[in-house]
Amino acid sequence: MPVVIDAPATPETPLRSRTARVAVVRTRPETVIEDYARVMDLAGYRDVLGRDRDTLLKLNLSWTKYFPACSSAPWQVDGVVSKMLRDGFARERLLPVENRTVVTDPRKGCRNNRWEPVLERHGLTFTPLTEVEWQVYRFKSPLLKLNEIFPEGIQIPTIYPGRQILHLPTVKTHGHAVMTGAVKNSFGGLLREVRHYAHKYMHEVLVDLLYMQRELHPAVLTVMDGTVAGDGAGPRTMVPRVKSLILAAADSVAIDAIASRLMGFDPLSIPFLRMAHERGLGVADLREIELVGDDVSQENFGFRTRRSPVIWGDQMIRKGFLRPLERLLLHSPLMVWAPFASNVYHDALWYPTIGRSRIRSFMRTEWGQLFRKY
Numbered sequence: 346m347p348v349v350i351d352a353p354a355t356p357e358t359p360l361r362s363r364t365a366r367v368a369v370v371r372t373r374p375e376t377v378i379e380d381y382a383r384v385m386d387l388a389g390y391r392d393v394l395g396r397d398r399d400t401l402l403k404l405n406l407s408w409t410k411y412f413p414a415c416s417s418a419p420w421q422v423d424g425v426v427s428k429m430l431r432d433g434f435a436r437e438r439l440l441p442v443e444n445r446t447v448v449t450d451p452r453k454g455c456r457n458n459r460w461e462p463v464l465e466r467h468g469l470t471f472t473p474l475t476e477v478e479w480q481v482y483r484f485k486s487p488l489l490k491l492n493e494i495f496p497e498g499i500q501i502p503t504i505y506p507g508r509q510i511l512h513l514p515t516v517k518t519h520g521h522a523v524m525t526g527a528v529k530n531s532f533g534g535l536l537r538e539v540r541h542y543a544h545k546y547m548h549e550v551l552v553d554l555l556y557m558q559r560e561l562h563p564a565v566l567t568v569m570d571g572t573v574a575g576d577g578a579g580p581r582t583m584v585p586r587v588k589s590l591i592l593a594a595a596d597s598v599a600i601d602a603i604a605s606r607l608m609g610f611d612p613l614s615i616p617f618l619r620m621a622h623e624r625g626l627g628v629a630d631l632r633e634i635e636l637v638g639d640d641v642s643q644e645n646f647g648f649r650t651r652r653s654p655v656i657w658g659d660q661m662i663r664k665g666f667l668r669p670l671e672r673l674l675l676h677s678p679l680m681v682w683a684p685f686a687s688n689v690y691h692d693a694l695w696y697p698t699i700g701r702s703r704i705r706s707f708m709r710t711e712w713g714q715l716f717r718k719y
Contacts (some may be wrong), residue, residue: 365599365628368638369592372572374420374715380591381424382431385568387637388593391564394509396434401510402426402469403534404443406454411716412698413585413707414575417513419459421570421591422677424514426467436468440504441449444474444533448687451475451581460719474534478503481594486556489549489620494542501561509533509564512597516590516667517575518602518654519581521547523615524605525580527597531558544659548616555597555626567600569591573712574608578651582695584648585707599634600628606631607641608648653695655687 372380394400402425402446405417422441429690430436441464443451455461464471482500491499505583513531519525521544531554536543543550558565571590575583590607594600598621602612612618612629622629652660662668707713 348586353552359481362487364633364635365594365596366635367592367596367599367603368589369603369638369641369644371641372589374711377420377572377591377715378424378427381421381568382428382444383423384591384638385428388566388595389567390568391432391473391592393595394429394434394511395564395566397527398563399438399508400429400434400437401534403510403619404441404455404460404514405444405514405530406409406449406451406458406533406690407580409448409450409454409457410460410692410700411457412581412700412704413713413716414482414515414517414544414573414583414587415581416454416458417460417515418464418570418572420715421513421515421568422460423463423467423719424591425511425568426463426469430512432465439469440508441469442472442474442502442504442534443471444537448684448691449466450516461717462719470513472504473568474502477559479537482506482561484557484560487558488553488556491543491550491553491557494546494550496607500533500537501557502707505535506561507622508562510558510566511560512565512567512569514567514569515573516569516588516592516608518579518608518650520580520650521650521660522551522580523650524608524610526601527568527594528555528601528617528621529576530567531555531597535561544603545664547594548620551617552620552624552626555582555621558597559626564595565597566593566595567597569604570619571604571607573710574648575705576608576645576646576648578656580648581691582653582700586648587660587710588646588714589712590641590644596627598622599631602629602631602634603636605659607644608646610648611649650717653690655690665715705716 618629
């Protein structure tokens with residue numbers, strides 16, 4: 346039986362402040378490290394994160410293999426860590442972490458996405474969350490779905506409670522959630538490998554994660570990379586688009602709202618953003634968000650969220666015409682077929698053909714040349 350942690354009593358949901366601040370900065374490869382420092386300062390990050398606390402650096406791994414815009418960029422990790430060390434954050438109190446899914450390997454992903462040399466150069470150690478202890482945590486907040494999905498209790502990494510967290514997502518679409526960014530990045534840290542059970546209620550679960558983070562972390566910050574953004578069938582089989590933007594904010598909902606608006610979506614039309622806004626968990630109404638930094642008011646990437654065959658099939662089983670087979674296919678020993686099918690499609694079919702072609706095109710860009718240097 347796992348050890349159970351009871352959450353401390355929490356006050357009622359605080360009223361959301363009238364405005365949230367999101368910093369957006371235009372960048373280029375020659376200045377990206379300095380630009381990360383600038384966007385963090387504009388977001389007031391030192392008023393959010395304390396140097397006297399441990400900081401979880403929650404990386405974003407959507408694929409073990411490297412694909413542009415799919416996972417945290419090496420210059421994103423480099424820029425954020427460089428800034429924090431320069432501002433007096435203790436090296437031993439910065440804790441880079443990432444989890445695995447049934448189709449990703451965090452240690453291989455750390456190497457393939459070039460985080461490893463960056464972290465080693467800065468004297469930091471990467472910790473896969475599969476290698477730490479997990480315990481049941483009893484949340485006091487009014488969770489919408491996770492208590493129902495995991496009636497035996499929600500397990501979280503024991504290194505999470507009481508530590509502040511900095512999320513490092515990218516700007517990209519997502520077949521289950523429309524877009525993925527700050528809020529969705531916690532999905533990979535707070536839920537174990539069986540988190541695919543939450544796909545059926547993705548938007549409600551993302552709201553639950555906001556409630557959970559409010560109980561667990563004394564502070565939350567996001568620094569998002571949009572130097573190369575992902576369009577189409579995210580979070581993996583996308584079309585990389587060079588956009589040369591980076592974002593930062595203390596409000597996870599607000600930064601996702603701005604990222605979604607940049608991609609061409611109405612934030613309040615995305616269910617998890619609207620529900621979070623209505624519950625006071627963040628700001629998704631653009632009229633209540635203060636944009637600082639560079640003017641991006643005319644930006645519209647024109648992205649469209651599409652579904653890969655894997656995500657389409659998952660949704661058909663959970664919500665569509667294959668729903669009568671859901672328990673057999675996804676909640677029984679036969680479930681092994683799903684990660685096998687995903688790996689065959691993504692790694693054996695799509696990546697060597699369409700994926701490699703898109704990577705070659707990307708490598709001819711200035712950001713592709715920068716990736717090679719890492």
